[in-house]
Amino acid sequence: MIKAGVIGLGKMGISHYSILNTHPDVDVVGVCDSSKFMLGCLGKLSDARYYNDYRKMLDACSLDCVMIATPTSSHKKIVCDCLERGLHVFVEKPFSLDIADGREMVDLALEKKVINQVGFHNKFVGAFNKAREVIEKNAIGEIYHITGEAYGQVVLKPKGSTWRSKKSEGGGCLHDYASHVIDLLVYYVGMPEAVSGTILKKIYSHDVEDAVYSTLLFPQGISGQLAINWSDESYRKMSIQITIFGKKGKIVVERQECKIFLRENGDDGLEKGWNILYTTELTKPVWFYLRGEEYSAQIDYFIKCISEGREENVNSFESAHKTDMIIDMLLEDARY
Amino acid sequence: MDRILFGDNQFFGVNHMSEEKARSQSMRFKDVQSIMNVLDIANDAGIRTFMCTTHDRIEEICNIVRSNPAHYADFKFYPGMPYAHKYANAVTEEGVLGALKKFTSGSMLGAIAKGGKAIATQDVIGLMKLLIDAEMKMFEGLSTDVIFLQNVLVDLLLGLDLRKIFIEYARYIREKYNAEPGFFTMNLPLLLDVLEDCGIENPIICSSINKIGFRMCGGREAYEKVIEQRRFRPIAMSVFASGAIPPAEALEYVCGLKIESIVFGASSRTNILNTKELIEHYDSV
Numbered sequence: 001m002i003k004a005g006v007i008g009l010g011k012m013g014i015s016h017y018s019i020l021n022t023h024p025d026v027d028v029v030g031v032c033d034s035s036k037f038m039l040g041c042l043g044k045l046s047d048a049r050y051y052n053d054y055r056k057m058l059d060a061c062s063l064d065c066v067m068i069a070t071p072t073s074s075h076k077k078i079v080c081d082c083l084e085r086g087l088h089v090f091v092e093k094p095f096s097l098d099i100a101d102g103r104e105m106v107d108l109a110l111e112k113k114v115i116n117q118v119g120f121h122n123k124f125v126g127a128f129n130k131a132r133e134v135i136e137k138n139a140i141g142e143i144y145h146i147t148g149e150a151y152g153q154v155v156l157k158p159k160g161s162t163w164r165s166k167k168s169e170g171g172g173c174l175h176d177y178a179s180h181v182i183d184l185l186v187y188y189v190g191m192p193e194a195v196s197g198t199i200l201k202k203i204y205s206h207d208v209e210d211a212v213y214s215t216l217l218f219p220q221g222i223s224g225q226l227a228i229n230w231s232d233e234s235y236r237k238m239s240i241q242i243t244i245f246g247k248k249g250k251i252v253v254e255r256q257e258c259k260i261f262l263r264e265n266g267d268d269g270l271e272k273g274w275n276i277l278y279t280t281e282l283t284k285p286v287w288f289y290l291r292g293e294e295y296s297a298q299i300d301y302f303i304k305c306i307s308e309g310r311e312e313n314v315n316s317f318e319s320a321h322k323t324d325m326i327i328d329m330l331l332e333d334a335r336y
Numbered sequence: 337m338d339r340i341l342f343g344d345n346q347f348f349g350v351n352h353m354s355e356e357k358a359r360s361q362s363m364r365f366k367d368v369q370s371i372m373n374v375l376d377i378a379n380d381a382g383i384r385t386f387m388c389t390t391h392d393r394i395e396e397i398c399n400i401v402r403s404n405p406a407h408y409a410d411f412k413f414y415p416g417m418p419y420a421h422k423y424a425n426a427v428t429e430e431g432v433l434g435a436l437k438k439f440t441s442g443s444m445l446g447a448i449a450k451g452g453k454a455i456a457t458q459d460v461i462g463l464m465k466l467l468i469d470a471e472m473k474m475f476e477g478l479s480t481d482v483i484f485l486q487n488v489l490v491d492l493l494l495g496l497d498l499r500k501i502f503i504e505y506a507r508y509i510r511e512k513y514n515a516e517p518g519f520f521t522m523n524l525p526l527l528l529d530v531l532e533d534c535g536i537e538n539p540i541i542c543s544s545i546n547k548i549g550f551r552m553c554g555g556r557e558a559y560e561k562v563i564e565q566r567r568f569r570p571i572a573m574s575v576f577a578s579g580a581i582p583p584a585e586a587l588e589y590v591c592g593l594k595i596e597s598i599v600f601g602a603s604s605r606t607n608i609l610n611t612k613e614l615i616e617h618y619d620s621v
Contacts (some may be wrong), residue, residue: 009429010427010431010432011424014492014496015492017495017496018491018492018493018494018495018496019495021495021496021497022494022495022526035432035433037432037455037458038432038435040458041458041460042496042498044458044460045460045498045500045501046496046497046500120397120556153425154425154429159429162429162430163435164429165429206439232360236348236349236350236358236362236421237421239355241355254355254356255355256351256352256354256355257355257356258352278354278578278579278580279352279578280352280548280577280578280580282579283550283556285549285552285553286553287553287554288441288491288495288523288526288553289491289523289551290488290491290492290495290522291488291554325559
């Protein structure tokens with residue numbers, strides 16, 4: 001059994017805890033949060049071991065791995081403390097607010113030779129993976145443009161009292177929402193060489209941006225556009241759409257479907273014209289379901305990487321660090 | 337429970353297959369009257385149980401049904417709570433405590449003090465009761481024989497192994513609302529084990545049950561086995577797997593299992609009547 005600890009019991013942390021707790025190869029031996037309320041409530045309902053300081057947990061429990069879901073500004077300290085102890089680390093996105101901090105975490109994880117993973121769960125969504133497979137097989141030909149969009153209704157009024165509305169703690173649409181899309185763009189076409197015309201727009205928030213618009217320039221002349229807005233009430237929940245334009249066709253991909261348009265018949269049963277592939281055929285079953293197969297799949301992947309000693313990881317710190325570097329480029333560009 | 341129940345996903349832009357379809361549905365059902373028109377078709381066809389979330393707009397539907405008692409004499413609501421996005425958005429915006437304060441205070445006179453006290457003493461069960469009362473307020477005076485916990489919460493609690501909440505939920509629903517507790521889940525075999533362990537006998541459980549095994553955690557065979565061998569009252573949802581299975585094939589499969597009720601959502605008269613006819617057909621063979 002792999003002994004796991006969970007640090008941070010916010011929306012993501014509690015969901016990770018629940019999924020991890022059902023994993024057949026995992027024993028959750030410690031859980032930690034700084035909120036007395038959360039711990040008090042949980043403590044009254046179950047006899048799991050709860051801690052209000054992660055260092056106490058690390059000292060008391062002999063852990064193999066940790067899942068960290070605390071505000072981004074706290075990642076570096078907690079991640080490094082865990083890495084120093086030789087633990088395998090899964091940390092929520094966004095990875096880091098500071099490129100130098102991010103680099104330090106990447107290097108330390110490599111030095112300690114531990115499994116390191118960041119919670120960009122879209123890479124475990126069947127439809128998003130199908131799009132990558134189609135690109136890799138060159139089915140849509142030479143790619144010349146990609147657009148990444150995400151809309152949702154997170155902030156609809158000026159008020160907001162959590163870390164998500166504070167820039168200094170990693171709040172804002174760029175880190176919280178756009179990072180998911182940027183991560184997918186890199187997954188599909190690699191790192192951009194430059195960004196331009198970046199607009200970080202405040203719609204309702206005071207301290208953070210509610211929308212991000214930018215142009216990205218990738219190698220081989222691929223252009224890209226980003227349009228992200230978390231203050232759009234017409235969307236019930238976060239909706240990501242990526243469109244990839246190639247000389248032989250295009251792909252429109254969302255969480256639940258991958259639509260492929262080809263100019264000529266292709267391989268793997270893809271036909272000329274529209275090919276619509278749905279989540280029902282693209283999704284692999286999971287042992288336990290909470291909010292989406294991808295959340296279970298990414299945890300299972302992390303655990304399997306540990307038990308099988310797999311070194312490469314689709315969501316490694318290094319990969320998430322690239323996303324942070326693009327965020328940094330966007331911030332820099334928006335300043336002018 | 338009736339054999340056929342009517343669901344509400346189609347009215348609120350929920351479609352597990354296509355976001356595009358979900359958006360066009362939410363445009364079509366922009367106003368309550370367009371929802372009522374569809375509910376009336378179902379009601380006239382004899383499908384009189386509306387399984388719904390506690391979405392804000394359900395309140396308007398409740399008002400219409402309440403004010404036409406003769407027309408909706410046998411019309412029943414099976415509420416499912418909480419409407420998860422309402423809470424998830426509030427938690428993102430205001431944190432767990434902020435969200436709790438928001439939903440326990442607005443509900444009724446005296447609840448502000450009660451909610452504050454429950455939060456201060458970390459009285460989870462007390463908070464749960466306040467939240468249930470807040471969600472149930474819109475159904476006052478209407479028939480709600482079964483009251484469900486939504487799968488996002490059931491499965492979260494299931495993973496956390498917080499059995500006490502299941503026990504207290506079942507007790508409160510029976511005592512205060514004189515109703516049967518129901519549970520939505522995507523993890524039927526696991527939940528059934530836990531509910532039995534909790535002493536919740538013959539529970540009403542609504543889960544995805546379809547021929548292609550979509551969203552059936554533990555696998556289709558495990559589902560078929562518990563349905564065949566265990567004592568509980570199953571409701572099948574996602575029987576068409578969001579349209580991936582042709583209607584006749586989908587319903588032939590589900591009607592062949594020992595399932596008490598089938599819930600489906602549809603937006604047109606043709607689909608509603610066809611589905612009803614197909615269920616009746618496969619029930620009779």
